[in-house]
Amino acid sequence: MNAIHWPQGFEPGYTDNFVSNEVIVAGLTAAQVWPLLSFAHKWPSYYGNSANVGFHDGKGPELADGVRFHFETFGFPVQAQCNECVAPAAGEPARIAWHGWAGEGDTRLDVHHAWLIEDLPGGRVRILTQETQKGRPAQELARTRPNPMLNGHQDWLDGLVQAARANGLSAPL
Template sequence: MKMNAIHWPDGYLPGLTDNFVSNEVIVAGLTAADIWPLLATPAHWPTYYANAANVRFHDGRGPVLAAGDHFYFETFGFPVEARCTEYSAPTAGAPGRVAWHGWAGEEGAANRLDVHHAWLVEDLDAGRVRILTQETQNGAPAKALQAAKPNPMINGHQDWLDGLVGAARALPPR
């Protein structure tokens, strides 16, 4: 079975940015439909991922993400403004995709951080689901994160994946 890949916008191709992280889990007994509502509704993130806080939408949007939505959350000590750049819920034969451009700091400032954070959620054969999250980052904070050992982004995103799977398993059977 061919697995799908993240769609990368110009300026955010892995290997050509200041930092790149990739985390993935494949688990049995869950489906993309089980995972999707917990991921696509940012207000749920702090309930299963301790590194996300103070989520809010701008412009009266939400609670579920949609392409073009402007939202805010705090993570890794950064106040992040974000715009959803890709959104398609999973369907039979097609993965769910959600991605956002996030930024912290003023444009042009030395402490500016720009990221592209993307998720892919797809059903696999044998009753398995694959959850892939990848993020590319540009700016001085990204260079510092890339150099840190252990890499806080790798560890933080793994916590996000583990929390997401745990939250989905805790839901009542559908």
Template sequence: MMNDVHWPDDHLPGFSDNFASNEVIAAELTAADIWPLLAEAPRWPDYYANSANIRFRDGAGPELAEGTRFYFETFGFPVEAEVVEYIAPAGDAPGRVAWHGWAGEGETRLDVHHAWLVENLPGGRVRILTQETQNGVPAKELATTRPNPMINGHQDWLDGLVAAARNAKGSPP
């Protein structure tokens, strides 16, 4: 059975202004191969070009942890974020990391809940699921933009994550 994301009430898909869901299942990789690349936010720009200028607040980092505050830039937005869920994968239990992020003020304010699930599947496969809900005027605009920048951007993140994990193992992409 595959797991799903834990959603806060104010960011439940279907009731938010925008929702993006991307998933990849890759053979010959494990959650342990993927997790360090995702959990150590300063590594993101190495494999995901749409992330930049990652900075931790209050002396935290480089690994994310529940309650960690950090800043990064993505999709043209300067995002302040706080990790609201962090559970590293262990055995059959999936890894989970989620943050609440926000940018702008008033009409330009964007609030997001971005969650990741990394779990081992039978047959030597790993499943990586990333989902994001957004609220605010910018989210409503993103929801109607075609091609969808959130779906495409998050797919780039997943593809880069898998390629970086394969590269770290010395496997072909």
């Protein structure tokens, strides 16, 4: 299976916090899931922990390499810049990732949040999301049980799948 592309300094194991969530479901394709993720303003419609998505410099509404945007999640107002954005293509997975940051000094949080969406044999799709984090807030999140990042990202995945199906985007089995 394909893997996330990690920028230097954000590789799992070398950061303060890392979470990985994945679903594999039948009846959806990467092309059907992609618009719900690549158009960031749609996130709050299926993920309750996302709000107030906006774009900088007249960009948007779709994410693309280099596009700066902001949103709120986990109680943090996050500034972000998309640094990987590849729509699904025949035989190739979709990839989308951003560097996000919030706070200053001891409250500074830096993250790399990446998604991989790939079609699998048998009419299935794999949706993988992983995030690494650096900073004191990341250290605190890593110690918290249950892990709010792990649970929050699972909610995001579940909502993404439900939204794709609810929007009539499901492919026949």
